[in-house]
Each structure stands twice: as structure tokens, then as C-alpha cells.
């Protein structure tokens with residue numbers, strides 16, 4: 001019994017204390033001691049003396065000697081030895097000793113945990129997620145569809161280890177019908193759901209946006225699931241940090257899906273992994289190189305590519321095929337792609353995979369390479385030429401996507417984190433940080449280029465990661481000239497809280513009229529990026545200890561919950577809603593966080609000052625055509641958009657001559673060159689589309 005207690009303690013500790021490498025420095029305080037990778041525990045001669053004493057006092061070596069060994073790990077090398085212990089094929093040889101190890105041992109009729117799917121361009125992709133299988137159990141699952149009253153098996157797929165996932169790709173998918181599905185394993189295990197038809201005939205497409213499911217709360221997520229079932233979104237988007245158990249992705253991912261399966265099972269779902277999912281506190285992927293520490297600030301990935309690819313496979317295989325599937329360094333997979341749901345066209349990015357790590361590339365201006373404390377620093381000093389944000393391949397994708405409107409009425413970009421640092425206090429109300437480079441506000445040139453690409457497509461941005469919900473309008477050259485961004489709140493905000501709290505406690509320029517919040521309007525973030533704060537949802541408590549203690553208390557506002565975005569195709573509007581975890585839907589919009597809902601016009605995502613209009617276009621041969629405007633002086637595409645109806649007056653932002661192109665789904669079909677701004681009385685141009 002003594003042994004079991006020590007063992008349990010030892011197994012918990014690396015996951016919950018040592019592996020916590022919080023973003024903003026506050027986390028360092030509770031790091032306590034540093035333990036070596038688990039593989040080292042097997043050989044006392046390799047452990048430094050001081051550490052050896054600590055390990056012996058924890059009973060760690062005794063534990064390591066008696067069960068799982070590095071040789072059994074499916075992941076290579078010392079960094080791979082301690083990964084996914086709770087879900088390894090050999091768990092059946094030893095008793096469970098902690099929460100996740102107990103959780104994954106389900107009865108055999110429950111081994112199909114959940115399934116995720118999307119369909120786009122006539123291809124259905126589905127991932128079935130299984131709990132760990134016992135030796136001798138079939139390593140295969142079957143997919144069945146219901147046709148009339150009959151269930152018919154349509155495909156089989158092998159269960160892939162590590163990760164225990166299985167994958168189905170069904171071509172020639174007819175997306176005009178609802179199709180009940182079930183995934184079966186063995187004689188008794190089954191997971192049942194519905195593949196929805198594409199909701200193209202609905203005026204309003206609703207997407208729920210969630211992230212950051214704190215592992216301090218191992219309870220259910222019923223209060224969120226129940227609300228989502230009532231609000232019935234057409235698409236669920238999980239922006240990352242589905243797992244905070246750095247070394248235990250499979251078990252944590254299973255727990256995530258198990259808690260949410262009632263709402264996951266019968267609608268398309270986008271999941272993208274963030275830093276914690278792949279076992280790092282921060283990630284600057286730098287094209288897949290090897291990171292020198294778990295902190296990741298040198299750039300790259302700390303854990304073996306086999307672990308990273310397992311996470312990518314479990315979380316993203318069910319997305320539409322990657323648009324540019326070439327792997328990055330170490331053969332790490334990529335997943336950036338496009339998904340259309342009901343006429344809303346989502347670019348799905350992996351915003352940290354190509355990004356440069358800050359360490360050694362910019363002058364250090366704080367205690368860590370990724371933190372800036374010096375007010376008044378020159379922002380150009382950290383915005384060095386050659387630093388990458390989205391990377392060339394994702395920028396090429398975004399630029400092509402912005403001009404292709406097939407199946408699209410409104411566009412939006414989904415990624416992990418925000419294109420600004422819209423936060424002041426990190427981890428506690430006493431920890432003020434000027435800038436945290438672990439956001440898409442840095443490098444600033446990459447940020448502005450990415451936002452300009454969104455603006456050219458009138459796309460808003462949805463993300464997570466920050467734990468603090470905000471809606472901002474980005475400024476690129478000026479305040480309010482860029483697209484809107486909605487950072488969703490943490491689902492459960494007991495991992496690392498953040499606050500929007502200007503040091504002078506003053507509103508910015510031009511505060512948002514009618515907002516109940518004191519600090520809205522125009523601000524520079526800590527990277528001197530322009531942002532206009534529209535709304536934010538600060539936690540009411542002041543530090544993580546208090547927030548953890550209250551994490552399941554509905555009467556306390558921790559600023560956690562989720563976003564709901566309504567894309568109205570008829571009105572061409574986007575409404576951002578923000579719902580507290582414990583909101584009571586019967587109270588209607590009053591139950592949302594103060595400052596929400598916020599409704600914008602799609603065209604508000606291009607906030608440049610309009611100086612004039614080109615001759616009105618009258619389009620024959622097509623409704624809702626696609627119009628592109630190019631500035632001839634430099635060949636810059638100002639925007640490409642789907643218009644509403646048959647006539648359109650192209651706006652421009654300065655004098656000069658312009659080329660206008662019009663087409664059905666892409667701007668190919670009709671072209672006029674040398675157009676100049678004219679008065680409203682000018683004669684319209686007739687556009688005949690072939």
C-alpha cells in the first residue's frame with residue numbers, strides 16, 4: 001500500500017506540476033523542482049546526485065524499476081520514454097495509479113470513445129477514437145451507415161497505435177442528405193451519430209468556438225454540452241489546448257471527447273492542436289526543427305516527431321485533406337486546409353508551425369526571450385527581417401483562398417491564437433507584462449501581412465489560446481482599418497487566467513458607444529500593434545489559487561465559457577456572442593458576458609477609408625458574382641468578394657486607375673482595365689458573364 005501511494009504521487013507530479021510551463025512567467029513560480037525525463041529514472045547512474053536524492057525521496061526509482069520501461073515506449077529516444085504512459089499497449093500488465101490511467105480502462109462495450117467528421121468537396125473524412133485495446137482484441141473498426149431501416153457496413157479501418165485512432169475517407173459523398181452512422185468494434189462496442197447534410201439553405205450558419213479545457217477540473221462539462229445542444233451550432237471549432245496533460249495526449253484527448261461526445265457526435269467538428277496538446281508550454285514550430293527545451297523558445301518541437309504526428313493524426317486527420325501536404329522538418333505532418341459549411345468558407349491554419357522562435361534572434365528585453373518588460377522599446381528591434389509568422393506556404397494558401405469563392409458567401413479564418421497581444425495581466429492580477437511573443441502579434445510584419453490577407457477576403461478571425469475572451473478590430477496602417485478577431489474564452493479558466501487591464505485604467509480613443517465595459521476603444525498592444533478593443537471578459541478573481549478553488553462554482557465569474565458566431569448570409573452580417581460556462585440560456589442575451597453580442601457587417605472586416613467608387617457594375621448571367629479590384633499602380637489586389645445581387649459599386653481607397661474582374665466563383669470571366677473613381681451619376685458598366 002505504501003508503494004502504491006508513492007507511485008500514485010510520483011505519476012501525478014510530472015504531469016500536474018513539473019510539466020506545467022505556463023506562458024507568461026507566472027507559471028515558473030510553481031514549477032518547484034525540475035525532474036529529468038522519465039527514461040533517466042531507470043538508470044540511477046545517469047541521474048545527477050542532487051536529483052537522485054529527490055527522486056529517491058519520492059519513491060520514483062522504485063516505481064520505475066517495477067513496471068513500464070523505456071523499451072516499451074512507442075516513441076523513440078529519451079524524450080519519448082515517458083510519453084503516453086496511461087495509454088500504452090502494456091497498461092494491462094500493471095494496475096492503474098492515477099486519474100487518467102483509471103479513466104482509460106473502460107468496459108469493453110465502451111471502447112469506441114467518439115468520432116469526429118467533416119465533409120467538403122464531396123469527400124467525407126472521419127476519425128474514430130478508441131480507448132486502449134487489450135492484447136488479442138481486434139485492431140479494426142467498422143463504419144456503418146443507415147439506409148432506410150437497414151444498417152450497412154461501408155468500410156473497415158485499422159486501429160493505429162500509438163493513439164488508438166482509426167480513419168475513414170469516403171469519396172463521392174452526397175452532402176444533401178442526413179446519414180446516420182455508427183462505428184463498431186468487436187461484438188459489442190459502438191458509437192452512433194449523424195452526418196449532417198450541408199446546411200447551405202439556411203440563412204444563418206452558427207459556429208461554436210472553444211479552447212483551453214483546463215486539466216485542473218477533471219469533472220464533466222455538462223453545463224457547456226447542454227447549452228450547445230440547445231444552441232445547435234452547425235459546426236464546432238476547438239482552437240487548441242484540448243489537452244493540458246503534456247505527456248499524456250491520448251488519455252487527455254479521450255477525456256476531452258468523452259465529456260463532449262453528446263454534442264460532437266452529430267455535427268462537423270474542427271479540432272486543431274495547440275502547444276499544450278503537443279506537450280509544450282509554448283510553440284514556435286520553426287518549420288519542424290528540434291527544440292532545445294520544453295519551453296520551445298529556441299523554435300521547434302521538443303518531443304519526438306512520432307508523438308507530434310500522433311497528436312496531429314488524432315486531432316486533424318478528419319479535416320479536409322491538407323491543401324499543401326508536404327511535411328515539414330523531421331517529417332512532421334501539416335494540416336492547414338479549407339472547410340466549407342453552409343456557404344461559410346473557413347481557412348484552417350496552423351499558426352505556430354512555421355513561426356520563428358525568439359531565442360537568440362532578437363534582443364532579450366525581459367527575464368525570458370519571449371517576454372518584454374521594457375516600456376518604450378523600439379518595436380522594430382524585435383521585428384527583424386526574415387522572421388516568419390505564418391510562413392510562405394500558409395501565406396500562399398491564404399492568398400489563393402481569398403480569391404476562390406466556390407461554395408463561399410462569407411469567409412473566416414480559424415487558427416490557434418490572436419494577431420495581437422490583447423492582454424495586460426498574466427496568471428495573477430499582480431503580474432503585468434508588456435508583451436508576450438507567444439501570440440500572432442509578433443513578428444509584427446508577419447502579423448500585418450496575414451491581417452492584410454484576411455482583409456482582402458473580408459474574413460474575420462476566430463481563435464483561442466489566450467483564455468481571455470476579447471473581440472478586437474485590428475489596425476494595420478491605421479486604427480480600425482483591418483479585420484475583426486474574436487478570441488474565445490477558456491472553456492474552464494483554472495489553468496492560467498489573464499486580464500485586460502490598461503495600466504492607466506483609462507478608455508482608449510473613441511470608446512465603443514454604449515459598452516458597459518470601462519476600457520474599450522483604440523489601444524496599442526505591447527508590440528505596438530494597433531487594436532480597437534470592442535469587448536473583453538475579465539475573471540473577477542485575482543489569482544490562480546482562488547480561480548481553481550472556485551472553478552465549479554456557478555456564482556463566480558471566471559471569464560470562462562465559449563463563443564458562438566452567427567454568420568448571416570442574407571444580411572451579410574457576423575454576430576459574435578460570448579457565453580459564460582454557467583450561463584442560464586433562459587435569460588437570453590442578458591446571460592452573455594457584458595459587452596456582447598457584437599454584430600458587424602461582413603464588409604467591416606475591411607476598415608480602410610473609402611475615398612471613392614468605380615462605375616457601378618450591372619452583372620448579367622449570374623447573381624451574387626465574385627468581384628475583384630486591383631490597384632494598377634502596384635498590382636495590389638484590394639479585395640475579392642462575393643457581392644449580393646446583380647449590381648455593385650466597387651469602393652476604392654485612393655486616386656488612380658483600377659482593374660476590375662468579375663466571375664461566378666473566381667474573378668475570371670470579365671475584366672475591365674483603367675477604371676477610375678466616378679460620381680454616383682456615372683453610367684453603369686454592363687458585365688456579361690459567359
Ligand SMILES: [Fe+2]
Pocket residue numbers: 212240241276465466467
Ligand atoms: Fe490554453
